[in-house]
Amino acid sequence: MNVIELKNISKTYRKGLRARKIPAVVNLTFSVKKNRVTGFVGPNGTGKTTTIKMITGLVRQSSGTVKINGIESFNPQSRQGVSYLSEQPCFYGHLTVNEALGFAANLLRISGKRIGLEIDRVLDIVEMVEKKPVKVKELSKGMQQRINMAQVLLGNPHTMVLDEPMSGMDPPGRKLFRSIFTELKKQGVTVFFSTHVLDDIEAICDDVIVLSKGELVYDGSVMDLLDTGRLGMEMVVFGTVKDEMESLNEIGCIVTEKNNNSIVFVPKDKDYKLVQHLLFSKGKSFVSIKSTSKSLQDLLYHNPQKQYVEHKL
């Protein structure tokens, strides 16, 4: 079942006195599945934030439909049980952490008696309980982002839409956020988040959506995407394989030597079990056998200049 559905979405901004049209998102269609963590990646200025704003009803699309749980995103009811985290923490300067979270809890219609307990619960998750009486504006950006995350967790939402949640976070903060996502995943919460950090996608996400120049270039599972980058099997064999070199070359293997061991690389289109059997039969033993594949980083950056893919994957 899909929680978020975008169909043929386009967004054009008008700039300047002549109202020059600037397309931000072009004919975008994708969906976010229930109970899954979906990453949203693409280079800067490709329309990620605009798309997220259309999902949360902050921006109205020029054409197409955006639905959350079957309700048009511009209808406030669509945001029932859905929380949003902006890239920049945005709290009122006059409020303390407790007041800011209390304000958010009131808007979520959490009952008065439960508000205090709920604030304690979410502050405990982001490890910021002691900051309760401190004014939000007096906290560092990383700490404000933790409060932002606490605000997102209020009321146990079933869906979370997060715009670069780990932006400006220090390593312990990133680690904490990753563990929060992992826990949310276990609880079956649907999470949709944009990021530039591809390690986060590999580590946390079930699915990934890739945008480039306002258009969709990949929508599918992270495993499938990584599979497209699978290179083959790498076998590290004790000793030399000089006697078997001819047979291995015939199969299409590439053999190199390192630290008195042989590394036999079997391309993905060749049967590695055949190679394994051949080497076993010659009395060879293995140090390791592992699958090798391109990282998400290598898949999405198509050249050493670190340009994102500009073609359909």
Next chain:
Amino acid sequence: MKTVLTIASNTFKETVRNKVLYNILLVAGAALFLSMSFGDLSVFSRTQVMTDFGLATMSLTGLLLAVFIGAGMLGSEISTKTVYGILTKPVSREQFIFGKFFGLVTTLLLNFALISLVFFIAITLMGADVKISIMDAVVLLAVEMSVIVSAAIFFSSFTTPTLAAIFTIGFYISGHLNDLVDIGTRQQESVIWQTVLKFFYFLLPNLEHFNIRSRVVYDLPVPPDFVTGALCYGVLYTILLLLLSSMVFSRKDL
């Protein structure tokens, strides 16, 4: 309704902590006390001058508050992105606009209550009575200010804070000169000009409906239905402007 009250309460807390408010209050208080001595320079009695000056100060204070706080309110919510924290929750843009309005009006009423207190103390110190008509004048000024605040919110829903402030001042001035537009319409012979002037006469509010200062100062009777009529007029105008603001703001990309 709870959502509107939550936003209103937060807006109230935000505006009462705004230093501009205290500066305006300080200037208003100082002006009121200074006006106690102005009576000696006038041919009218000190109480008359004090009443006239006091009510004018209150009107101007309300305008300044609407301009300095109201006109920049939506703009600052958008530029600081605090609006994201509200409108990404199950909150409609109408609830947001009405919440902002009630919060600001509450601050304004509190401010009016304080200035009125100073004003009444000053009048009593001068040995005069605080008449019912003065109370009526203060109530009407408060209603006028709610119209001005709603106009400031309306302008800030589609333009920059600076332009919204200029438009609000223009709205206040033209609202008080609306009677002159009516007189001008009757004096015009050209049908085209008459139509244009009539359009502006009906488009702009007549803020003179809220001005009974002359009657209060010169102790002239205020017709019994006048205050009720002006109250209804003010409330309707405020609702109309807030609905227009909601319509415009609903279409705004944030």
